[in-house]
Amino acid sequence: MAMLVNGLPAEVVSARDRGLSYGDGVFRTMQLRDGRPRLWRWQYARLADDAARLSLQLPDEQLLLDELAALGRGHALAVGKITLTRGAGARGYAMAAAGAPTRIVAAAPWQGYPEEQGRDGVHVRWCELKLSLQPRLAGIKHLNRLESVLARSEWDDPAIQEGLLLDQDGWLAEGTMSNVYLLRDRQVLTPRLDRCGVNGAVRDWLTENVSQFGLEFIESRLSAADLIDADAVFLSNSLMGLWPVARLGDRVWTPSPLLQTLRQALLQQA
């Protein structure tokens, strides 16, 4: 598959791009169906928010849709990725040193996840790394992802599909590549992302949609003990959709019909 850099077919960027020098940019990853990005309304809103918080220029929505379509059309499924950086720049951290922003739109072959991970649930572990707290960056899907890299490198057992992260204060934060949720009675509880973590598009979709299923969406401070005590635990990201957690160490959760209902609803969302 292929890539467009500022609208032109290319596989490279300037070695002076601030995305490389400082991680000075943001990105989104999404599923493409015949070139159409799923959950686009939530993806674009999130991209716009993230760009605004870092004072990055936001490309026109139709331009991004056209570029994704050009790359993904004809492929039933593909992985789409949009990266925006502050562009190549002179030396120095000041934003004013940057030139024109860089826009990278890419599509990669869909590799997907085994169906049983969504149906039967996944095995997860705790990560030792504790996420640092930075309100100025919390929630943003920016290019400073070394904590995710280090956390994901704590295990290589293929039977473990995700690692869960606490923050430096010991509160539940997220998975290395997913948001995390607890089901308790009729509440969907998820960590507030005001001090760390990445706000995924599916998380926003859930915020808007769980009430259709008689559920209440609540952001709060949650502990590891809250998670263990939950009726069910699940993860989300834009590629996996919803994954129930089947096991964490000795704790085993039985399948939740409610989670499957939610998962099917997400799968049917355009």
Added chain:
Amino acid sequence: MAMLVNGLPAEVVSARDRGLSYGDGVFRTMQLRDGRPRLWRWQYARLADDAARLSLQLPDEQLLLDELAALGRGHALAVGKITLTRGAGARGYAMAAAGAPTRIVAAAPWQGYPEEQGRDGVHVRWCELKLSLQPRLAGIKHLNRLESVLARSEWDDPAIQEGLLLDQDGWLAEGTMSNVYLLRDRQVLTPRLDRCGVNGAVRDWLTENVSQFGLEFIESRLSAADLIDADAVFLSNSLMGLWPVARLGDRVWTPSPLLQTLRQALLQQA
């Protein structure tokens, strides 16, 4: 001037480089004199430490020296930069997804700093951003520099040459592009870099060399009040050398002959 990417003349890197996707890499900046990097022993030791902590492959020392020489020879002064990343990789945070590492060696024209900033001192300010605490990344000059970018963008008054940063717990940490030191009696006090901050090569040089001047080098937790109370305050990085701080808000420090002695000694270090 020019650049070598994995030893070949180039100005671009793969748009799939993990240095861009995740900031998964480290860098060093240095002064070149006719292609020879100053403070090389400290620079290379620091690069080796940083690479080891992120499990990045360390290039052979002579290879780096040869590449810096090839780019900088014939120029009395230049800015040298070495960037090492985990290379282009498949999607996903796992380090195992990476291919061959990327080595970028670059030289840029020397722009330098006005002599009076080193002689008479600089004006600094406090930054509002508080550095997050992450022991796993503390001290490393890695490519996740969004906090530095945001901090440096808090002011654009050219009369202010540097911003000072506290960490999330309120302790003094560093400048946006420099390490910071307090002179108190015969002690050089500097923040411990065990939870945040970047360890510069000049800082290591000072660790080894201040005793020659009857000074004791001490790493500790320091407060904003400690800084205000200090006999003198100074900053360091590999391009500016040592800068005395002349003013912070209403606090004015008189020139310190001892600092000038230290500064001259650093200038004479190969």
